[in-house]
Amino acid sequence: MKKFFAILFIIGAAGLSAADKTAADAPDFSSFVWPVESGAYKPGAGVELAQSLCITCHSTEYVSTQPPLPRKFWEATVKKMKEKYAAPLPEDNAALIDYLTSAYGSK
Ligand code: HEC
Numbered sequence: 001m002k003k004f005f006a007i008l009f010i011i012g013a014a015g016l017s018a019a020d021k022t023a024a025d026a027p028d029f030s031s032f033v034w035p036v037e038s039g040a041y042k043p044g045a046g047v048e049l050a051q052s053l054c055i056t057c058h059s060t061e062y063v064s065t066q067p068p069l070p071r072k073f074w075e076a077t078v079k080k081m082k083e084k085y086a087a088p089l090p091e092d093n094a095a096l097i098d099y100l101t102s103a104y105g106s107k
Contacts, residue, residue: 037055037059037060039059039060039061039064040060041054041060041063041064041103042064042103042104044099044102044103045095045098045099045102046095046096046098046099047099047103049095049096049099050063050096050099050100050103053087053088053089053096054081054087056087057085057087063100063104064104066104068104068105068106069105069106070101070105070106071097071098071101071105073105074097074100074101074104074105075097077100078093078096078097078100
């Protein structure tokens with residue numbers, strides 16, 4: 001019986017020290033500061049739409065690093081942001097898609 005309790009004690013102590021280790025190794029986010037958004041959408045007709053609708057979830061680089069793709073791509077992208085990622089976008093995004101195509105797309 002003594003042996004049984006000794007084994008229990010060892011298992012318990014090992015468990016406790018494992019728990020301590022996890023807590024000590026947890027990253028400390030208390031001083032984390034979000035980086036300031038340094039990107040901006042290119043000027044052009046409709047830029048205010050992108051600036052207000054397309055910066056809540058990710059940086060402008062998601063758009064500016066795309067190759068110059070046709071209107072169909074931007075149409076599909078806006079649709080994807082709305083339907084797949086639940087971006088709160090209006091029903092009619094024609095002006096926004098026009099802007100994205102002229103600023104970042106190909107004719
Ligand atoms: C609700 C959040 C949200 C909003 C608002 C949003 N996006 Fe996104 N976007 C995402 C997510 C999530 C991804 C995918 C990220 C990843 O794969 O790392 C993404 C990725 C992208 C990409 C990269 C290509 C791709 O399809 O993954 C482009 C381009 C893009 N977004 C454009 C836009 C534009 C233009 C707008 C404004 C109409 C916009 N996003 C608004 C969530 C959002």
